Amino acid sequence: xxxxxxxLTTWWRAAALALVASVFWGVxxxxxxxxxxxxxxxxxxxAAGMRPAVFPHWYHRIRFRCKVCHADLGFKFKAGGNKITxxxxxxxxxxxxCHNGEIAWSVENCGLCHSGKxxxxxxxxxxxxxxxxxxxxxPADKK
Amino acid sequence: MNKTxxxxxxxxxxxxxxxxxxxxxxAEVPVSSAEVTGSTPAQLKVSNANVFNRLLKKEKxxxxxxxxxxxHDPENEATHALQPPKVAYEGWPRTPFGNHVxxxxxxxxxxxxxxxxxxxxxxxxxxMDLDIVRPVRAxxxxxxxxxxxxxxxxxxxxxxxxxxxxxxxxxxxxMSAILLGKKCGVCHGKVAFPITTKSCKxxxxxxxxxxxxxxxxxxSVKNPWR
Numbered sequence: 001x002x003x004x005x006x007x008l009t010t011w012w013r014a015a016a017l018a019l020v021a022s023v024f025w026g027v028x029x030x031x032x033x034x035x036x037x038x039x040x041x042x043x044x045x046x047a048a049g050m051r052p053a054v055f056p057h058w059y060h061r062i063r064f065r066c067k068v069c070h071a072d073l074g075f076k077f078k079a080g081g082n083k084i085t086x087x088x089x090x091x092x093x094x095x096x097x098c099h100n101g102e103i104a105w106s107v108e109n110c111g112l113c114h115s116g117k118x119x120x121x122x123x124x125x126x127x128x129x130x131x132x133x134x135x136x137x138x139p140a141d142k143k
Numbered sequence: 144m145n146k147t148x149x150x151x152x153x154x155x156x157x158x159x160x161x162x163x164x165x166x167x168x169x170a171e172v173p174v175s176s177a178e179v180t181g182s183t184p185a186q187l188k189v190s191n192a193n194v195f196n197r198l199l200k201k202e203k204x205x206x207x208x209x210x211x212x213x214x215h216d217p218e219n220e221a222t223h224a225l226q227p228p229k230v231a232y233e234g235w236p237r238t239p240f241g242n243h244v245x246x247x248x249x250x251x252x253x254x255x256x257x258x259x260x261x262x263x264x265x266x267x268x269x270x271m272d273l274d275i276v277r278p279v280r281a282x283x284x285x286x287x288x289x290x291x292x293x294x295x296x297x298x299x300x301x302x303x304x305x306x307x308x309x310x311x312x313x314x315x316x317x318m319s320a321i322l323l324g325k326k327c328g329v330c331h332g333k334v335a336f337p338i339t340t341k342s343c344k345x346x347x348x349x350x351x352x353x354x355x356x357x358x359x360x361x362x363s364v365k366n367p368w369r
Contacts, residue, residue, distance in 0.1 A: 033203040034212035035228050036241045037334040051216055054209075057334045058228055058242050065257045065268065066330075071298040072261060077329045097261060111221025116214055125214055128332030129324045 037061075038125040039079050040116050052116035073097050080122035205243045206232060240339045247292045270294045276349060277316070282357050285349040 037057035045052045060069070069075045073094065076082055082094060089096035089107055098104045105112070123130055208227035209215040215222045228242070235254055236245040249255050260266035271294045277286040293302075303309045306329055314326070321328035322338060327346075332338050336345060363369070 033205075033207045034209075034214040035206060036243075036337070038212075038214060040214060051219060054215060056225075056228075058244075059226065059231070061246065061257065061334075062231060062255050063257055064261075065259050066296045066334075067259060067268070067298040067301065068261050071301050077301075077333075079333075103262065109221065111219050112224065115209070115216055115219045115222045115225065117216045120214060124333045126337075127324070128322050128328065128338055132322060 034125045036126040040120050040123050040125065041080055041084065042116070042120060042122045043080050043083060044085065045114060045116075046119060050110070051114040051118055052120050052122075053113040054116045055113070079124045238336065239341045241336045246336075247295070250295060268295055269298070271299075279347065280358060282351070283343070284347040284351060286346045287349050288346070 034054075035056060035058050039055040039057065040052050041055060042052035070077065074082075075094065084094045086107065088094055089099065092100060095113075096107070100106055204211075206228040207213075208229070209225040210217040210222050215225070217223075232242075232244050236248040236252070237243055238245045246255075250257070256264075258264050258266070259268045271290045273290040275288040275290070277288065279285050306326065307314050316326045318338070320326050321331065324332065328338070336342055
């Protein structure tokens with residue numbers, strides 16, 4: 001009888017552990033598989049109570065050559081290095097050069113850019129530096 | 144012993160049952176040996192611990208839609224209005240790295256026509272067709288830097304003179320710097336095709352001269368016992 005009880009307890013302990021682990025993993029440890037080159041910009045978003053902005057490089061690359069933003073508009077080759085604010089965008093700088101309702105949709109579509117998961121740090125998704133030097137998420141089996 | 148195995152089996156079964164509907168990622172579940180060989184489990188008694196590619200990263204969906212890509216918030220309504228990359232890449236030349244798309248080929252094949260000017264779609268890029276050969280001290284093939292595909296996308300001022308001094312022999316480049324995001328790594332490894340073992344030959348493309356021999360190390364040259 002005692003043996004059976006011990007076994008049951010072990011069973012439940014294992015089950016509970018598995019449940020907790022899988023829930024944790026499902027919620028927080030799901031490895032990101034976003035598009036290569038997607039930039040998450042969270043310089044000021046979290047502090048302002050907005051979702052971080054996600055910039056899809058691939059989408060813009062289909063429509064513009066690198067030169068347009070990185071030479072003409074003055075975007076630096078560094079994630080988060082441009083200190084973009086909504087005030088600058090409304091002034092027609094950075095994203096606002098096109099996202100003004102004439103070339104591309106205007107800034108009232110908040111959620112189209114501010115669509116990242118809250119709390120994510122500024123980074124280029126899938127970059128070599130991210131993979132080799134500063135992985136932003138841990139593999140599921142490490143926690 | 145028996146108990147331990149049962150415990151593990153129960154834990155694994157439970158984890159699979161809970162994780163699968165939560166994340167919808169079947170690729171994360173270890174593949175049984177039976178699935179690898181294509182035979183039924185009844186005929187094989189190979190343990191799950193002895194599968195192939197145990198420590199390799201599991202294949203992920205290379206072009207996941209924004210709402211299932213792990214960085215976009217699916218609870219944000221506008222996330223579902225964003226275009227999934229797969230839709231845009233339909234029928235394009237593929238590569239096994241980066242966006243899994245050959246951007247230069249897509250451009251040259253006329254599958255895309257990105258603007259060179261913010262407003263005027265008729266402005267033509269200032270293309271320069273000049274290959275720079277960089278001999279490499281190591282035994283890998285020498286590097287050929289083609290200006291053509293770079294100037295199709297970029298302007299001279301993007302690289303010169305801040306990243307690369309436009310002068311022969313003035314630029315020290317090595318793979319560690321590139322992997323850390325310097326020199327070529329300012330773009331390659333972030334947006335332009337990344338440095339993987341599948342992409343070495345894109346740059347290291349010129350075979351060594353027939354009479355080339357690996358240089359002897361200083362330690363070998365100075366070795367008094369040689």
